[in-house]
Amino acid sequence: MTVIRTSAGRLEQVLRGLQDVRVLVPSGAGRKGGYVELGPAVKLPCECGDHTKPSSPPKGVVFPNNETLLSYTLGVKGEIAVEGADRSMGRTILYGTPPCDTASFQVLDSALLKDMPEPGYARKRDAFGVIGMACSRQGRWCLCTSVGLSPRSTQGADLMVFPDGENLLVEKVTGRLDDLWKMLEPGGEKVTKEAFEAVARKYDFPVENFPFEAEGLADALEKNFDSPYWKEFSERCVSCGICTFLCPTCHCFDIVDAPNDELSGRRVRTWDTCQFPEFTGETSAHNPRKDKWMRQRQRVLHKFLYHYRNHGHMMCTGCGRCIRYCPVDINIAEGVMRLGGVR
């Protein structure tokens, strides 16, 4: 384990001095906000918590809502010319992401890079790094400890920052931001394991809004696949899909053609949601998830059963956005507690 202590001012100096690197920080917590570029007028976050968490998650940085895959030109005699689109991006670093948003990249990596990678995500991921920050304030919708994370967890982070008064402890988690680490390390003071724990412990508080735990959860949910409760759970759902669009880990997408005219156009990948009836609607009119309770069941089980079985961690990082922004107050944690057993 490698940890250094450095002043907040020095880290800011390094981040602002980076050449050809875009640094993004959380901005505009509350109803509207996202991750914005660290320009001269933008303050570098010095703490992190539910109160600094923007309404939009950071997934769009590496997995945009709307991305051209290719453009095509057709000839009047049926000729076809196809050109792939450039889906790379310049070097980008996220700074100050709360552990829930940070962990979303662990989930997205396993979902989008395993076996045959999603080419656009893979390209951008190579140019991307995350500096997470330990969280000091929970909100009423938070559930990170229930899903196996915590306010100090480093999943998804390349470097992790623990604010300590005027100073910061910086933990090197992966080698992905080695160049930045090399700039920070010489000016920093090496920290022992004990000294690190003394600081990190402050971020060890439990988040107990929705007490459930990973142990046995997937099995319980599987057993309750046919439970009549799914109908009750989704009764108010208006199938708007906001729970998935604002989810830091939801990554399902559609591919559509956007014609310019009869003979040319683009093929585009866009975010999609399992909550829309047509998501699984087949041309024959057969739809394996024809009712909204089946679609809500899919959302919950994808996160807590299917992804968990396939990748070993839940596809929920406990940010609470889907609960907070649901227009009809559907609470995924309630569903999970009801069908998965409360600890």
Next chain:
Amino acid sequence: MKDEYLPVVAEVTDIRTDTPPGDRMIKTLRVQKDGRAPFAHLPGQCAMLSAFGKGESMISIACPPNGEYLEFSILIQGGVTTALQYLEKGEKIALRGPYGNNFPVDEWKGKRIVIVGGGIGIAPLRSIFGHVVRHSTDYAGLDIFYGARDTASIIYKQEFFDLMKTKKANVHLSIDRPEPDWSHFVGFVAANLTRVAPSPQNAIAITCGPPIHIKVTLDILKKLGFSGDQVYTTLERKMKCGFGKCGRCNIGQVYTCTNGPVFSLSRLSKLLPEGLPDK
């Protein structure tokens, strides 16, 4: 890294109209690139066909691997397939693949193969019965059960009559209602299968068709004594990416596009029952 979304541009070198224009027209397109198959495939695999401006559709490859060409039997029904019906011989088509797993044809060597197809479901099965015909010495026999609503709706008609004549397969054709000059069975495929009652001894049965066809066929095969490891089917789901990322073709934790489309009955019965034929 390979850009999986970029299709190969190939040529439509032959078009057959298998069933007459109407609300369920089926056309078979032969696709080649420079006189060869655009890519290699295994029986049971699929490809994503483009109709630029409309989108893409996942279509089963309806011919056994032969190196020379790919064939697709397409039921003209949605936006993409409607656009594909207007393709003419010599025109270009864009496609990517192959996707999905395959029928374990090597494991099945030495066994009798029983095919049970309903409607357009015979198209993916052609990749397997075509393979068995091409390698007939590797297998102990071939039975093909196939039914359509009427004679006009039967696809690969000439091919089936040729197989009967050359005795390369026992072909059991059926139509739902009687027609003059029809000397084969009249009734559903299920009834024909029950009537002939193929033995499960050293046999593998493969079925595909509308959900009700699959459900009834699986029941009959079970009654005939076929075990879960002797029965296979191939499933379809709406698909967008084809390689396990877009998130819509899953049945529980299994993705039809990568872990399927081919499932043995024993594997199928372990899946969560969402949208499966018996639900």
